[in-house]
Every structure is written in structure tokens, then in C-alpha cells.
Amino acid sequence: MLTGLQIAIIGGDARQLEVIRKLADLDARISLIGFEQLDFVYSGVTKEKFKDINFAEMDCIILPITGTAGDGKIELIFSNEEVVLTEDILVETPPYFTIYTGISNEYLNQLAKKADRRLVKLFERDDVAIYNSIPTVEGTIMMAIRHTEFTIHGSNVAVLGLGRVGMSIARAFHHLGARVKVGARKSENLARITEMGLKPFHLKQLEQEVKDIDICINTIPHLIVNASVIQKMPAHTLILDIASKPGGTDFRYAEKRGIKALLAPSLPGIVAPKTAGRILGNVLAQLIEEDVLKRKESL
Template sequence: MYDIAILGGDIRQIYMAEQFRRQNLSIITYGLTHPMIQDVCAKGASMKETIQSSHILVSAIPFSKDGITIPALTSSSDMTISNFNASIRSEQVLFAGMISDKVRSYCHQCKVSFFDFMEDDSIAIANGIATAEGAIMEAINQSPTNLHKSHCLVLGFGRCAKTLAVKLKALDTIVTVAARKDSDRAMAEAFGFHAIPLNKLCDMLPHFTYIFNTIPALILDANLLSRVSKDAIIIDLASAPGGLDYKAAKAYGLHANLCLGIPGKVSPKASAQILTDKVMEHVMKRKKG
């Protein structure tokens, strides 16, 4: 009955609904309420009805934070993974982020295709830009000092870390990258950054005013945090529970911030357009087929 069904999510899914409508697609939503889509999108009476009214399903990033419920702006008792599993039918396709292995397995059983936004390189790179900008914004908001000429540490050198380091350098900061792999450190030095192994952090930590972590593992333990300056600002971009010992950070009186879902918070419209474009690729292929 509808071209696309949108199940839960955040403000990004609101913008996606509005962007789909501009493509003359019919949209039904569930778990989303916003003036932007109030008069242009149908509203499902239940999650089951919404799921079964479209071939294409678009949902949240992450698809579930607790493995039980699907995040939504308007909570409903039936917004659960179990209800989702019970409602899907063969030949549908799900677009969401960080889809769990259990959901993937059930989709396979039901012959439902799925596309994980967070596993697409083009999306990850674009999100890395928003994440880097948001991380710098958080650092500026948290600190009474300028970034200019400050000593910044970036932990890791993946896609997000590379973008972040480049943008920090463009703001005339002194950037050091700490990475485990020799190749990553060599690449960081080729970019013009200082580079150190992770096992050499202890001696260097007291010198940094800003610390940005992108590694999804416990890197800054209690021992390393004891070496961090009390004036330093720590911005943790790693997936929950983050890359540092927050209990120890609090005990040491450090300014540590776990900043998750930055693209959806600081640039939801631009982030939504990236996701919309990816779904539209599938829509156009389906129409041609």
C-alpha cells in the first residue's frame, strides 16, 4: 500500500520521511511524530500494520540499543524486536543500522533482505565528517581555552579518526595520533601528524589538553587516566560503553564525555540525506526491475 514504511528512529528518520515525500513516494510511519511530516505521511495504527503495508522497511540507527526494543520518538508497547520478527514477511527489505546477529539470522529464515547503514563505506565516511565536526564542537563547548595551538591526542586512526585529525590540524592544533599498527602510525606521519604507539601513552598523556578516543575498546584505564591533566577535555566517540574507565575518570575529577550518535544530533538533515540516497538506490533498481 505504501512505498516505504519507517519504524521508529530519531530526527534523522523524520527528515528521511520528508525527503522521500519530495521524491513522490508514499510513506507510512510508526513511532514518529513531528510537524514536518504530520500532514504528508500516513501514521500506522500498530507496528504490525505498518510493517505489512510496505515492501521497504526503514528503521533506527542503532536498530536496537537493548536488544529488546526499537528506539522511537514516540514510544509504544509494541515497538519490540519480537513483534518485528513476528510481523515481517518474505521478500521485504530492511534498512537500519547496527543490526544484531539475532535479527539478521531471523531475517535470513524469513527471506527478508537487510542493509546495515553502518557497514557501508560511503555512509561511514560521510558520517565521519559529521562526527568529527560534532566532536570538535563538544570540545570547544567543554573547554575554557582555545583549540588554537593546543596539544590534541587522537586515539586510533580509522576513518573517523583520520577526518578528525585533519580537521583539528586545520584549526592550527598540534595533533598526535596514537595507534597500535605500524602502518597506521606511518600513515599518520605522512599526513603530517605526530604518531606514537598505544603502549607509549603513559609518558605522553600529561601533555595533552584535548583527548579524542575513537577506539571501541577500553584504552584509557585507571592507570592511564591517573596521568591525564586535570584540565584536559576527553571526548569519547567509541561505541558504548566507550573507551575509558568512567568510574576512574570521575574519581580523578576528569572532564570525560561519551558522545554517541553525533551525526543524528549535530547534522540530522545532512545525515538523513545520505541515508535517503542509499535507500533510493534500491527503490530505483526495484522500479527498473
């Protein structure tokens, strides 16, 4: 139970609604910022303006999955309010105060460091990433079907990256009958790809490997599908970039060449927000109890 804890939840998409329900059911008191356009009534939950929050009374904060922008601004889907997270705000918080975010950036990393507050990046956790790979795979399959004129079965698919999401996507497309090749850099990943019964290739060979593909699925959040790579692709190739913004594709050149390239980060929040939200809610409930409640009680 999270009885007595005061939690601020700022912005986010439909996944946050399941997080709110989970934490409220555990008896936490929740202040919502950036949800005034949403019709949401739940016991122990109040909608507030960012400027009215007394952060000295807050025990932790939950940011949107995307965290903050490079200037500290937080994107609010259900509000027009402008919210900027600053060091001045964090230094008001108690010493055990914890910041929870999906992903982070240099601004947020440095902000937490300067204020000496704990920063937890949920998507760097294996459990969250693996659970989230399930709706991500389903969303990728949905997009591949919607934006092609051929079946996945029998098509040539290249998956770039063998992280937790890349592995799940490669396996799923293989089971749907696609001829899957996977690009990676580490020798152990190339060995794993072989063990999975798929074709491995080193990413330095990417330009040669895309010459016969129908679908390219990128999971690497760095510019890897560049103009030189896109120039070698067949004109009908579909590029699905599911890496975090801004992705790893030269979308300008893809458009110039007439190749359909789609940036689709945060697929779990689009195709299965309830499932994705429950995953985050369960993990957050455990973390807050272990990290915040116990540290607060020990003081």
C-alpha cells in the same frame, strides 16, 4: 522513482525527517511508527501503530541509526509506544524484504539470518561514513570549545583510531593549530598518520602518550580509555568519546578522578540533523531502488 513501494520507518531522531521527505518525494508510500508526538504532515506518509502494520505488504523497513537493543527493542524518541522487532514479524515479509539500519548488533544480525532477510548496515558503507564525518568533526570541535578553558590552537590532542571519522578529526584539529598525535594498531595506519604530518603512536603505548594531552578524542567502540590510561592523564584533560554506545571510556573512573569525560555518539544527528538526514536519504533512495525495487520487479 520508488512508486508502489511500501516502506516502514520506525523511530529515530531528527535525521529521519529528511529521510522521510526524500523517499516521499520519490513517490514511496511510507508508514511511520513512533512519530505520533511529532507534528509532521507529508503526502503519501501515514502515522501508524506498530501492532497495526501488515508486514506482509511491506517492501522494506528503516530502523533508527542505532538499530535495536540487545533484546530487539527499538528506541522511540517521539513516542511512548513499545516496539520489539522479532523473527515472527520478519517471516511474514516478502522474500526480497530488506532491513536498513545505521549500526547493528548480535541480536539484529542473528534475527536477519534466521528470517533469511537482507540486512544493510549503512554506517559500514564508505560513502555514508565519509559524508557523516563532516558533521561529526564539526560537532567534536563544538564540544571541545564548549568544554575547555583553552584554545584548540596550541593544545595537545590525542585521537584514538584512524578510521574514516578519526582521520577527518585528526586532520581538522591539526588545521586548527593543535599538536595532534594519533593512536592506531595497524602499521599501514601508522604510516598514513606520518604521511599526514602528525605524530603516530601504537595504541599499546597509550598510557605513556596521554601524560601531556589536553584533549583525548576516542573513536574506538571498545574499552580502551580505561582506568590505567585515565590515571596517567593531566587533571584538566577533556575526554570526548564519539564511538557508538557504550563508548570506549571508563566513565566511572573518569568521574572519580575529576576528569571531564563526555560520551557523544550520533553527533551528526545532534549538530546537523538536516545535513545528516539528507546524506542518509540520498543513499537510502539509491539502495532501495537498486536492492528492493529491482528484486521485487524480478519476481
